[in-house]
Amino acid sequence: MEQTQPEAKRARPPSPQAQAGEPEEDRLSALDDATLHAILARLPLRDAAATTALSRRWPRVFATLPRLSLTCATFNRRETLYEYRDGDEYCDDTNRWTYAIDGILDGRAAPIASFEVQIDFMDAYDDWFYDLFREICRSGGLRELSIWNTNSTDCYKVPSPVYNCPTLTSLELYSCRLRVPGSLRGLRAVRSLQLHEVVATDADIRRMISRCRDVERLVISDIRKARNIVIRxxxxxxxxxxxxxxxxxxxxxxxxxxxxxxxxxxxxxxxxxxxxxxEDTDGDHSISEIExxxxxxxxxxxxxxxxxxxxxxxxxxxxxxxxxxxxxxxxxxxxxxxxxxxxxxxxxxxxxxxxxxxxxxxxxxxxxxxxxxxxxxxxxxxxxxxxxxxxxxxxxxxxxxxxxxxxxxxxxxxxxxxxxxxxxxxxxxxxxxxxxxxxxxxxxxxxxxxxxxxxxxxxxxxxxxxxxxxxxxxxxx
Structure with missing residues (x-):
């Protein structure tokens, strides 16, 4: 009984570089981490996370990305990524959103230097966001923090770890409620302070500005409740x-x-x-008071x-x-x-x-x-x-x-x-x-x-x- 020889595998044609006796050049991998971070910073976070599958080096590059920017739609499904409700972005699954952030933070290999969040459901997950800001603010490397509450009805109460962050140099708040504690351990290094549509008393504003003793740029836009602002x-x-x-x-x-x-x-x-x-919007009110x-x-x-x-x-x-x-x-x-x-x-x-x-x-x-x-x-x-x-x-x-x-x-x-x-x-x-x-x-x-x-x-x-x-x-x- 005749035995048939197995068919030989077809060889790949040599690349032009191999024919010339030169190794193939991987220009992307030749870039330093700082350049790769600058490239990833221009991508949506979910696309930047997908680069971890490229090679063994890329998970470390993503895990040391210094800037994270989050919106409601950051982790939406592809089919709803660019859908809007009433002209605004929305989150199609808040649980998936929080799980995704937990996964990213668990895999971090370096402190986050710049963190920006622009969403409308922080009040609904108040405890979770408290833990999030506590972890980021205590990491020892946070320099820039931007909290934009896009909820049109409720103001987000700024958590106490933000007031006690010693490394912040830039703080931006939008539609947040300030309740500045009497004794602060942080904010001394803040050089840029931006307050947009925040709710605060005269005392809270005065205490916060005076605490930011190194502030060089101060922006106050459409502040709520406060009547008298003292800037020292x-x-x-x-x-x-x-x-x-x-x-x-x-x-x-x-x-x-x-x-x-x-x-x-x-x-x-x-x-x-x-x-x-x-002046006072807390507590219970009668119908005439509400009107x-x-x-x-x-x-x-x-x-x-x-x-x-x-x-x-x-x-x-x-x-x-x-x-x-x-x-x-x-x-x-x-x-x-x-x-x-x-x-x-x-x-x-x-x-x-x-x-x-x-x-x-x-x-x-x-x-x-x-x-x-x-x-x-x-x-x-x-x-x-x-x-x-x-x-x-x-x-x-x-x-x-x-x-x-x-x-x-x-x-x-x-x-x-x-x-x-x-x-x-x-x-x-x-x-x-x-x-x-x-x-x-x-x-x-x-x-x-x-x-x-x-x-x-x-x-x-x-x-x-x-x-x-x-x-x-x-x-x-």
Whole structure:
């Protein structure tokens, strides 16, 4: 019986490198860990985790990934990965989400340096997230932490391990509730602190900011409940504050302050106000009390009646003596509020409070409204070293009677603009040459700023004829 020889295996054709006598080059594996981490950081976390199957090296690369970023949809099934509910991402299985995070943390070979979470179910898993933040904050390597609670109704209470993390240099919180303990062991190394729509009392805000003694950048956006904010930060360089409701902001001993931005957006209570803006929203309430809590327009009106808006502004400006750049964005509704103030704006700040370091001033406001014009005048009279000025009309401005140059001559000490002001730019919402031209302040500056090199007037909409471009030149004659 004849035996058949087994068929020989077909040999693979040699690669071009083998034919040339050179080994094949694995360029990806040749990269160092830092470069691979930078690549994985650009991938969704679930895709970055899948790289652990590539070779023996890759599990270690993923296990030492310094930055983890999580959203609701991070661990969704592929078929629901890009589905949305009411325009937002959602988690199709919260249990799978938490199990996945547990698995990733169990396999870690190095502390997490940067952790960002942006989800809407932290309150539902409060104990689990407490343990998560405790583990991360105690790891000894956490530098950056961002907690974004996207739940539109409930604020997430910041867990105590966050306050006691000694290694944090950057902390960002969104829609969270602050209850800062009286004694803290952490936050001393924080250099960037961002608080967006947080719920906090005056004492909580003051305690937290003072604890971040090395903070260089502070952002406070639409804070809830707090009315008075005291900022003591000797290393503070950049300050940004946005608010839809009156705040009394006192800045103390900020000798390194360089850049300041303040935006006040009044008149949209139904859109911006929340039940958390009440002084006391904890505990049980009657139906009438609950109805009052949701009467946002009435709340806003009462608050404006009880607030001394001019005193608030003077207090705020009084702590900015070292700032080099100042931007005030005061929308049209602010003009109405300021005109109802019971006190009057001083012509200049007290000598010890003057803005002697200010070099660039940007004003987004209706400077032709007489109440606002007194604020503009106070700024000029208190800032003798301004070099660069920008004045921007709000987009929803409605011009009334423009203020003439004679008004500004009475309000502003000409010496304050004579020797340093060199650049002026006006951004107008409508043409100045339709009806009565709004050239009072530009005319005053042209006549008094001796070192002025450039004045520019720009329009959002303009049908002006070329002949109007030379109008300012005639002012000098």
């Amino acid at each position: 930060a000797s290393n503070l360089e950049k300050l940004e504050i946005c608010s839809y409701r009156p705040l009394c902001i006192s800045v103390k001993k900020a000798l390194r302050l360089d850049s300041v931005k303040l935006s006040l957006s009044y008149g949209c209570a139904e859109l911006n106000w929340s039940v958390h803006d009440n 009052e809590m949701f009467g946002f327009e009435g709340m806003e009106e009462r608050e404006h009646e009880q607030t001394d808006e001019i005193a608030n502004m003077v207090t705020f400006l009084g702590g900015l003596g070292s700032a080099k750049t100042l931007s005030l964005n005061l929308e049209t509704e602010y003009s109405k509020v300021l005109s109802k103030a019971k006190s009057t704006m001083p012509k200049r700040l007290l000598k010890k409070c003057q803005l002697l370091g200010l070099q660039k001033l940007t004003l987004t406001m209706d400077h032709n409204h007489e109440a606002v014009a007194t604020l503009v005048s106070c700024l000029f009279n208190s800032s003798p070293n301004i070099k660069d000025l920008e004045i921007i009309d709000p987009l929803d401005i409605r011009y009334s009677d423009p203020l003439a140059a004679k008004f500004w001559e009475k309000q502003i000490n000409a010496e304050c603009v004579q020797n340093h002001l060199s650049s002026v730019t006006f951004f107008m919402s409508i043409s100045l040459f339709k009806g009565r031209p709004c050239l009072g302040l530009p005319q005053f500056l042209v006549m008094n700023a001796r070192v002025l090199k450039r004045m520019s007037i720009k329009y959002h909409r303009s049908n002006d004829k070329p002949k109007h471009a030379d109008l300012l030149e005639t002012v000098r004659e």
